[in-house]
Amino acid sequence: MITRRQLIKTGMAGALFLASTRLAHALPPPGKTDFVFLSEKDAEVISAVAPSMLEGAFPEHGSPGYEEAVRKVVARVDATISGLTPSMQDEVGELFSVLNFPPTRMFVAGVWKPWTEAGRAEITSFLESWQKSRFQLLRSGYDALHELITAAWYSNPETWASIGYPGPPDVGA
Amino acid sequence: MKSDFFRDGIASGWNHIDASSLSGDTVLEADVAIVGAGAGGGVSAEIFSKAGLKVVMVEEGSLSTTRDFNMLESEAYPALFQESASRKTRDKGIDIFQGRCVGGGTLVNWTASFRTPPATLKHWEKNFGVAGLGTEELRPWFEKMESRFNIKPWDLPPNRNNDVLRSGAEKLGYSWGVIPRNVRDCRNLGYCGLGCPVRAKQDTLVTSVADALVNGATLVSRARAERIVMYNGNAKWLDCVAMDENGIHPRKTKISIRAKHFVLSAGAIGTPALLLRSRLPDPHGLIGKRTFIHPVSVSGAIFPEPVEGFYGAPQSVYSDHFLYPDDGKIGFKLETPPIYPVMAATKLCGFGVPHAEFMKSLANAQVIIALNVDGFHAESPGGTVALKKDGTPVLDYPITPYVWEGITRSLFTTARIQFSAGAERVIPFHQYSRPCKDFGEAEKMIKNLPMEVLKAKVVSAHVMGGCPMGGDERTSVVDCEGKLRHAENVFVFDGSVFPTSLGTNPQLSIFALTARNAHRLLGNGDK
Numbered sequence: 001m002i003t004r005r006q007l008i009k010t011g012m013a014g015a016l017f018l019a020s021t022r023l024a025h026a027l028p029p030p031g032k033t034d035f036v037f038l039s040e041k042d043a044e045v046i047s048a049v050a051p052s053m054l055e056g057a058f059p060e061h062g063s064p065g066y067e068e069a070v071r072k073v074v075a076r077v078d079a080t081i082s083g084l085t086p087s088m089q090d091e092v093g094e095l096f097s098v099l100n101f102p103p104t105r106m107f108v109a110g111v112w113k114p115w116t117e118a119g120r121a122e123i124t125s126f127l128e129s130w131q132k133s134r135f136q137l138l139r140s141g142y143d144a145l146h147e148l149i150t151a152a153w154y155s156n157p158e159t160w161a162s163i164g165y166p167g168p169p170d171v172g173a
Numbered sequence: 174m175k176s177d178f179f180r181d182g183i184a185s186g187w188n189h190i191d192a193s194s195l196s197g198d199t200v201l202e203a204d205v206a207i208v209g210a211g212a213g214g215g216v217s218a219e220i221f222s223k224a225g226l227k228v229v230m231v232e233e234g235s236l237s238t239t240r241d242f243n244m245l246e247s248e249a250y251p252a253l254f255q256e257s258a259s260r261k262t263r264d265k266g267i268d269i270f271q272g273r274c275v276g277g278g279t280l281v282n283w284t285a286s287f288r289t290p291p292a293t294l295k296h297w298e299k300n301f302g303v304a305g306l307g308t309e310e311l312r313p314w315f316e317k318m319e320s321r322f323n324i325k326p327w328d329l330p331p332n333r334n335n336d337v338l339r340s341g342a343e344k345l346g347y348s349w350g351v352i353p354r355n356v357r358d359c360r361n362l363g364y365c366g367l368g369c370p371v372r373a374k375q376d377t378l379v380t381s382v383a384d385a386l387v388n389g390a391t392l393v394s395r396a397r398a399e400r401i402v403m404y405n406g407n408a409k410w411l412d413c414v415a416m417d418e419n420g421i422h423p424r425k426t427k428i429s430i431r432a433k434h435f436v437l438s439a440g441a442i443g444t445p446a447l448l449l450r451s452r453l454p455d456p457h458g459l460i461g462k463r464t465f466i467h468p469v470s471v472s473g474a475i476f477p478e479p480v481e482g483f484y485g486a487p488q489s490v491y492s493d494h495f496l497y498p499d500d501g502k503i504g505f506k507l508e509t510p511p512i513y514p515v516m517a518a519t520k521l522c523g524f525g526v527p528h529a530e531f532m533k534s535l536a537n538a539q540v541i542i543a544l545n546v547d548g549f550h551a552e553s554p555g556g557t558v559a560l561k562k563d564g565t566p567v568l569d570y571p572i573t574p575y576v577w578e579g580i581t582r583s584l585f586t587t588a589r590i591q592f593s594a595g596a597e598r599v600i601p602f603h604q605y606s607r608p609c610k611d612f613g614e615a616e617k618m619i620k621n622l623p624m625e626v627l628k629a630k631v632v633s634a635h636v637m638g639g640c641p642m643g644g645d646e647r648t649s650v651v652d653c654e655g656k657l658r659h660a661e662n663v664f665v666f667d668g669s670v671f672p673t674s675l676g677t678n679p680q681l682s683i684f685a686l687t688a689r690n691a692h693r694l695l696g697n698g699d700k
Contacts, residue, residue: 056529083251131604139627140265150518155247164536165514168244171370
């Protein structure tokens with residue numbers, strides 16, 4: 001999946017990325033969750049990243065709809081990933097390994113606190129740094145998070161009123 | 174559950190096997206085994222079954238029919254598209270939309286039905302030794318397919334999304350035209366891309382595949398063609414494996430099809446992949462090489478008035494004004510996409526407030542796409558289909574500077590058109606982009622956008638090539654009638670035989686070439 005040439009190009013970040021993947025796979029399997037694909041730790045990443053990714057559309061932290069919005073977006077991300085091909089699921093799994101393994105979370109993502117404690121500014125700067133990274137691999141990580149989270153949000157008919165989308169027309173029986 | 178004519182047909186005894194529900198290995202016999210039930214597979218199945226041959230079609234995707242199409246992206250993408258509509262090139266730099274369902278690309282495309290451009294056919298004749306496929310020679314086949322699929326220039330007014338392309342082009346003196354569409358009693362809903370809910374779109378599901386079943390053909394859905402088995406230069410078997418009910422994991426159940434002829438119509442990623450897995454003779458290493466995608470750039474705009482790009486025929490206006498630049502640079506065709514919320518949100522770059530601001534204006538959003546015409550220049554050699562460890566295919570498509578230049582130039586052009594048509598803001602889809610208020614600002618910004626993968630948004634909905642036809646055995650995988658050069662009874666009838674990209678939407682070219690080649694295989698000549 002990652003060629004030698006890409007690895008050299010990606011340098012240190014890539015080496016850490018791969019190391020974390022191997023280490024993470026050596027860790028004991030996560031406990032049982034309500035999700036099909038996500039572990040509790042993976043769900044924490046999405047819960048932390050989604051409000052920043054969707055800032056401006058997502059309910060404000062502490063507002064009444066916030067917790068429910070988090071739950072729904074995580075559930076939809078989980079459903080999306082479980083519909084992907086096995087090899088895509090492996091790649092998404094590697095991405096979560098990097099984001100969850102503390103050394104790579106800190107040195108590759110630049111997020112120093114655990115996801116449950118990280119602040120909005122820290123997460124936004126992580127997203128910006130991957131979005132515009134000189135390493136293609138990190139840009140693709142950003143792109144995967146962007147696609148999963150924005151699709152999860154805007155596929156939910158409850159968000160359509162806020163974007164002026166009336167939804168599909170009634171075509172009758 | 175609502176009934177529909179296809180389900181009624183199955184209830185009345187059409188031969189359909191959902192491989193995901195098979196309890197044990199199955200062996201089928203056929204005169205013709207067809208891999209893929211899209212444009213090429215559908216037309217092939219109809220022609221061969223009508224000639225009285227026993228036909229078995231194998232499709233990896235699901236059989237979803239009119240009653241299933243509810244215009245929801247969340248359901249259509251996993252059910253009807255390759256890799257849940259998230260297929261990407263190896264470096265993730267290009268998003269690829271491809272159908273995976275009975276009906277294939279024809280079920281999920283936006284109905285644009287153009288003949289192969291004469292310049293493309295001439296280029297193939299001159300550079301690839303393609304014979305017998307001149308504009309005049311193909312004319313009767315185009316006419317037959319236009320009649321079969323009810324292809325006519327769209328005769329209702331374009332939706333506002335398309336009308337922006339028309340009015341902007343007109344103001345700037347660019348040529349434009351009305352797109353021919355394959356619809357019957359179309360209700361102008363706008364959801365062609367998610368499966369037509371009213372059976373108006375003349376995709377192969379409701380036309381050719383249905384007719385083939387009426388003629389006694391067998392359709393096997395949720396079955397992945399794994400390999401072709403050869404003996405003494407002849408293909409004998411097609412080995413398939415059943416997929417699970419969601420089409421994600423292969424099961425252990427095997428379906429083996431013994432046939433006299435094998436027709437490969439799995440599309441320009443699937444067909445080369447099947448040949449590579451089968452290790453068929455390929456002395457010059459051509460299979461999967463020179464794969465083309467019409468790399469597409471995307472330009473968004475916000476208008477002061479509602480555009481409602483989610484409603485109405487998604488593609489009705491095009492401009493070929495920039496298709497053939499006379500300076501040797503890459504050309505592009507201009508069209509529009511439908512503006513569905515998930516597609517817009519995922520392709521739109523950036524995150525947080527700027528992303529949310531664009532999305533809040535979705536009803537006023539307008540989008541133009543530029544399809545860059547790859548494969549006509551030494552610096553546009555296309556990509557390569559290879560196999561991953563699990564045997565599934567991946568396309569490696571490096572974007573050359575020659576192609577990047579076209580992406581940049583097309584972004585200038587589309588921004589100019591959008592402002593001329595009255596856009597308030599234009600936002601080229603790029604990670605470094607921001608909304609611009611006039612063309613001067615946009616021009617300055619686009620000039621400085623770094624053209625690298627995963628910075629510029631590049632997408633594709635047209636995969637072509639990888640099994641090129643031609644007159645020379647050293648440079649072609651199939652001859653000019655689609656026969657595999659190194660096997661007597663294997664034929665490729667899909668977009669993978671194109672030696673370059675087409676320079677236009679591929680469905681009618683695939684219909685016409687398949688019809689011609691299927692009739693030749695029957696020994697009917699050009700009748």
